[in-house]
Amino acid sequence: MSFLTIEHLEKSFGANRVVKDFNLGIEKGEFVSLLGPSGCGKTTVLRMVAGFETPSTGRIAIGGKDVVDLRPNQRNIGMVFQSYALFPNLTVADNIGFGLKVAGKPRAERTARVQEMLKLIGLSELGDRYPFQLSGGQQQRVALARALAPSPHVLLLDEPLSALDAKVRVSLRNEIRAIQKKLGITTIFVTHDQEEALSMSDRIVVMHGGIAEQVGTPFEVYNRPATKFVANFVGMLNTLSAEVIDAATGRVRIGGTEATLRRPLPEGKVMLAARPEMISLGLQPGRDTVLDGTITSVDFFGSVIRLRARVDGSDLAFDMFNTTEEPPPAPGTDVRLSLLASDLLLIGEN
Amino acid sequence: MQPEQGTRRGALRRLPLVWVGIAPFVLFVTLFLILPTLKIVIGAFQAGDGSFTLQNIRDLATGSIPAAFWISIKISVASALLGCAIGFAMAAAMILGGLPAAIRGPLLTFSGVASNFAGVPLAFAFLATLGPLGLVTVFLRTQLGIDLRALGFNILSFWGLTITYLFFQIPLMILIITPALDGLKREWREAASVLGATGPQYWRMVALPILFPSLLGTFALLFANAFGAVATAIALTGSSLNIVPILLFAQIRGDVLGNPNLGFALAFGMIVITGIANTIYIWLRARSERWLK
Amino acid sequence: MSLWTRLTAWLALIFGLTYFLLPLIGMAEFSLKMRRGVYSLDAYAKVLGDPRFQETFTYSVVMALFTIAFGVLLVVPTAYWVRLKMPWARPYVEFVTLLPLVIPAIVIVFGYIRLYNTSSWLPLTGTAMGTNVLLMFGYATLALPYMYRAVDTGLRTIDVATLTEAAQSLGAGWITVLGRVILPNVLVAVLSGAFLTFAIVIGEFTMAALLNRPAFGPYLQVLGANRAYEPAALSVIAFAITWACMGLIQLATHLSKHTKAPR
Numbered sequence: 001m002s003f004l005t006i007e008h009l010e011k012s013f014g015a016n017r018v019v020k021d022f023n024l025g026i027e028k029g030e031f032v033s034l035l036g037p038s039g040c041g042k043t044t045v046l047r048m049v050a051g052f053e054t055p056s057t058g059r060i061a062i063g064g065k066d067v068v069d070l071r072p073n074q075r076n077i078g079m080v081f082q083s084y085a086l087f088p089n090l091t092v093a094d095n096i097g098f099g100l101k102v103a104g105k106p107r108a109e110r111t112a113r114v115q116e117m118l119k120l121i122g123l124s125e126l127g128d129r130y131p132f133q134l135s136g137g138q139q140q141r142v143a144l145a146r147a148l149a150p151s152p153h154v155l156l157l158d159e160p161l162s163a164l165d166a167k168v169r170v171s172l173r174n175e176i177r178a179i180q181k182k183l184g185i186t187t188i189f190v191t192h193d194q195e196e197a198l199s200m201s202d203r204i205v206v207m208h209g210g211i212a213e214q215v216g217t218p219f220e221v222y223n224r225p226a227t228k229f230v231a232n233f234v235g236m237l238n239t240l241s242a243e244v245i246d247a248a249t250g251r252v253r254i255g256g257t258e259a260t261l262r263r264p265l266p267e268g269k270v271m272l273a274a275r276p277e278m279i280s281l282g283l284q285p286g287r288d289t290v291l292d293g294t295i296t297s298v299d300f301f302g303s304v305i306r307l308r309a310r311v312d313g314s315d316l317a318f319d320m321f322n323t324t325e326e327p328p329p330a331p332g333t334d335v336r337l338s339l340l341a342s343d344l345l346l347i348g349e350n
Numbered sequence: 351m352q353p354e355q356g357t358r359r360g361a362l363r364r365l366p367l368v369w370v371g372i373a374p375f376v377l378f379v380t381l382f383l384i385l386p387t388l389k390i391v392i393g394a395f396q397a398g399d400g401s402f403t404l405q406n407i408r409d410l411a412t413g414s415i416p417a418a419f420w421i422s423i424k425i426s427v428a429s430a431l432l433g434c435a436i437g438f439a440m441a442a443a444m445i446l447g448g449l450p451a452a453i454r455g456p457l458l459t460f461s462g463v464a465s466n467f468a469g470v471p472l473a474f475a476f477l478a479t480l481g482p483l484g485l486v487t488v489f490l491r492t493q494l495g496i497d498l499r500a501l502g503f504n505i506l507s508f509w510g511l512t513i514t515y516l517f518f519q520i521p522l523m524i525l526i527i528t529p530a531l532d533g534l535k536r537e538w539r540e541a542a543s544v545l546g547a548t549g550p551q552y553w554r555m556v557a558l559p560i561l562f563p564s565l566l567g568t569f570a571l572l573f574a575n576a577f578g579a580v581a582t583a584i585a586l587t588g589s590s591l592n593i594v595p596i597l598l599f600a601q602i603r604g605d606v607l608g609n610p611n612l613g614f615a616l617a618f619g620m621i622v623i624t625g626i627a628n629t630i631y632i633w634l635r636a637r638s639e640r641w642l643k
Numbered sequence: 644m645s646l647w648t649r650l651t652a653w654l655a656l657i658f659g660l661t662y663f664l665l666p667l668i669g670m671a672e673f674s675l676k677m678r679r680g681v682y683s684l685d686a687y688a689k690v691l692g693d694p695r696f697q698e699t700f701t702y703s704v705v706m707a708l709f710t711i712a713f714g715v716l717l718v719v720p721t722a723y724w725v726r727l728k729m730p731w732a733r734p735y736v737e738f739v740t741l742l743p744l745v746i747p748a749i750v751i752v753f754g755y756i757r758l759y760n761t762s763s764w765l766p767l768t769g770t771a772m773g774t775n776v777l778l779m780f781g782y783a784t785l786a787l788p789y790m791y792r793a794v795d796t797g798l799r800t801i802d803v804a805t806l807t808e809a810a811q812s813l814g815a816g817w818i819t820v821l822g823r824v825i826l827p828n829v830l831v832a833v834l835s836g837a838f839l840t841f842a843i844v845i846g847e848f849t850m851a852a853l854l855n856r857p858a859f860g861p862y863l864q865v866l867g868a869n870r871a872y873e874p875a876a877l878s879v880i881a882f883a884i885t886w887a888c889m890g891l892i893q894l895a896t897h898l899s900k901h902t903k904a905p906r
């Protein structure tokens with residue numbers, strides 16, 4: 001039995017079904033991300049867990065106790081919003097102490113807990129400031145501290161990093177994960193940013209049109225996407241059209257070469273996909289398939305260089321590490337690319 | 351250093367030309383707003399021969415003047431307080447009470463109309479409703495046997511004037527407080543609730559403190575609004591009610607106080623009171639805007 | 644949202660609407676009761692046929708039109724110039740334009756009477772025409788807060804500097820820039836300000852009464868002191884005019900949203 005269980009959850013606004021038969025079990029202390037494009041129903045799921053929306057049908061249980069009939073202020077949940085939602089009339093310390101105050105905790109206990117939380121988020125000096133005097137990143141850290149101060153059973157975060165600029169986003173990402181691990185709090189994190197989900201989560205729920213398409217570890221979701229949507233949404237993909245020669249062994253023809261995927265494939269034409277890092281420049285040991293192409297673009301990102309090569313009329317993107325000995329090929333250069341055929345993903349057939 | 355000095359000298363040379371653009375405006379407000387007001391203020395401190403004196407201000411404490419100020423302030427406070435409370439209740443009902451969204455547009459338009467429907471016609475509307483032969487008075491007397499006059503109600507009284515002023519006070523409150531209520535983010539309420547707060551706790555600890563500057567500021571504005579209202583009062587009560595604007599009106603018409611400079615002092619007293627109220631309004635407004643950024 | 648909240652909300656709304664509608668109904672009903680026992684439009688016929696009404700109403704309408712024309716000529720160039728050339732002065736100008744909300748009208752007109760009487764350096768109240776001009780300036784002062792705000796808000800939505808430079812690079816002078824480029828772009832804002840000015844001027848009592856001009860407001864007050872039903876009829880008309888002005892403002896804003904959308 002999981003700590004937080006969501007069973008057959010459904011939600012409709014009028015005739016619009018925005019969450020469809022959603023099931024999820026989360027273990028105590030686990031960090032689970034809901035990942036999907038905007039409008040796919042992530043926030044709605046989170047708001048039902050928090051108690052702001054009533055499910056049309058379905059069950060939500062926390063610690064074995066059904067919470068659907070409880071009001072938000074009875075659920076013992078912490079929540080962090082995209083817009084921070086700090087109370088503008090209260091100081092940072094009073095914001096953090098708000099949950100303890102409404103719970104009627106004595107002043108001494110409140111002050112101690114607030115100090116502890118301020119230290120946790122590294123803002124010990126700023127307790128007397130007002131929210132409008134803080135940067136976005138600082139405000140979001142205060143919001144996190146405010147949500148955690150009453151020691152909730154579950155922490156919900158709804159795109160907490162989306163309003164911040166890139167640098168702060170990455171550092172705060174690590175900070176949130178570190179605090180979550182330290183406190184061992186069960187967490188649901190909503191995001192549309194796959195990089196965030198992949199780097200932070202124990203498990204990811206990829207959502208699409210109100211449906212959970214796949215639930216798995218970042219490794220599983222990225223390397224073994226369960227559906228075409230997941231494959232496309234998570235990470236970057238190169239598509240290759242191929243013709244199946246032998247369905248049983250998975251032998252296909254890609255352009256001028258043949259390759260064996262070593263797993264059964266459907267008959268006829270199929271759409272295969274390769275992540276950029278599956279493709280390497282030149283012949284490499286252990287890569288059994290070779291493609292010929294011409295470099296069309298070179299993008300220098302620093303430690304990594306993103307190249308594109310035209311193969312059989314379609315562009316393939318792939319990466320190489322930057323080294324001083326080996327400069328990247330110039331556009332127009334003819335190159336050989338190699339990959340391991342069994343890595344190829346099947347994303348469509350026709 | 352050098353280029354900065356250059357531009358500053360350039361700006362100085364251009365300054366007179368730039369001013370030409372707003373010269374008509376400056377001339378107009380000087381002649382028809384600033385100078386007339388200064389004339390009153392200075393006159394309040396002048397004796398009949400033009401010499402400086404504080405006697406006029408001291409004389410404000412004589413005769414019927416203190417009573418006029420007192421009842422004016424009472425009416426203004428009462429109509430501002432009630433206007434704030436009722437206007438707030440209606441705006442809150444419209445925005446937070448789950449009323450159909452279609453009500454919002456018409457209610458705001460109506461508020462725009464009603465807040466501008468002051469003066470003489472408004473007085474007649476209330477006379478026709480709550481006056482001795484008014485719709486409600488007659489209905490209560492003939493149908494329900496309630497005699498408003500016997501109960502001590504008179505439209506030409508403190509409460510009569512207050513109820514009439516509310517007709518433009520409430521809509522003004524609705525117009526001003528609606529943006530402030532819109533500014534209350536849904537997330538604040540949700541954050542409070544998920545942290546364990548009840549509805550009343552949220553209102554006491556978050557919403558009302560956030561709205562407080564707007565509420566108090568609007569109160570000041572409504573106060574000044576009622577304090578300066580002349581036409582409604584005169585049309586409603588003639589000269590039977592002794593309030594400051596009516597007294598000043600009579601003084602301008604016919605020097606009823608028998609001392610022209612005392613009239614200046616009376617007007618000066620009005621400016622001081624509405625000025626204080628508006629300073630409070632502007633100051634609190636700036637404070638609330640700082641928070642709501 | 645709980646049932647209790649909803650119920651309270653409806654109660655607050657209904658209470659408020661009752662308070663607002665009763666005087667309007669009372670006024671309208673009273674205005675129809677001139678003939679004993681039946682409802683009739685007698686009061687309206689009587690009032691509309693009264694030459695004093697026609698005179699004072701025409702006077703107020705003409706004054707309103709002049710006030711609007713003067714207000715536009717004063718406010719549009721000023722607001723434009725301040726935005727273009729002296730943005731640092733904007734808070735001060737705005738403060739000055741809000742002063743008429745602070746200083747009661749009766750105080751302002753009191754100052755006029757003392758400053759521009761027959762024995763002063765600018766004896767405006769010496770002649771009827773001079774007093775009319777003075778009253779028009781007074782109305783313009785009362786309308787200043789609304790007019791300035793409307794126009795300044797309108798200017799905010801257009802890029803004043805770029806439009807001006809573009810027009811000037813094509814050889815336009817200042818008059819052309821203002822009349823042909825800026826004014827059409829803030830027309831809706833100007834119209835809103837104009838309708839509001841109209842509503843204010845038509846009903847204004849204090850200034851006209853103290854300057855002894857035959858305007859609609861003082862006429863209404865005198866009539867109210869002597870008659871029973873006609874003032875109610877006139878009040879209905881005044882209310883209808885206020886409604887019409889507000890309706891026209893809404894309409895103008897609405898139309899502008901539609902014409903601006905495809906840009």
Ligand SMILES: Nc1ncnc2c1ncn2[C@@H]1O[C@H](COP(=O)(O)OP(=O)(O)O)[C@@H](O)[C@H]1O
Nearest residue numbers: 013016018036037038039040041042043044045
């Ligand atoms: N209160 C509501 N009323 C009607 N429709 C809503 C409401 N809240 C969300 N929706 C709809 O539900 C869908 C999912 O919304 P949401 O859960 O916010 O998506 P996400 O957070 O994944 O971007 C959207 O199409 C949205 O328009």
Ligand SMILES: [Mg+2]
Nearest residue numbers: 039042043159
């Ligand atoms: Mg969302």
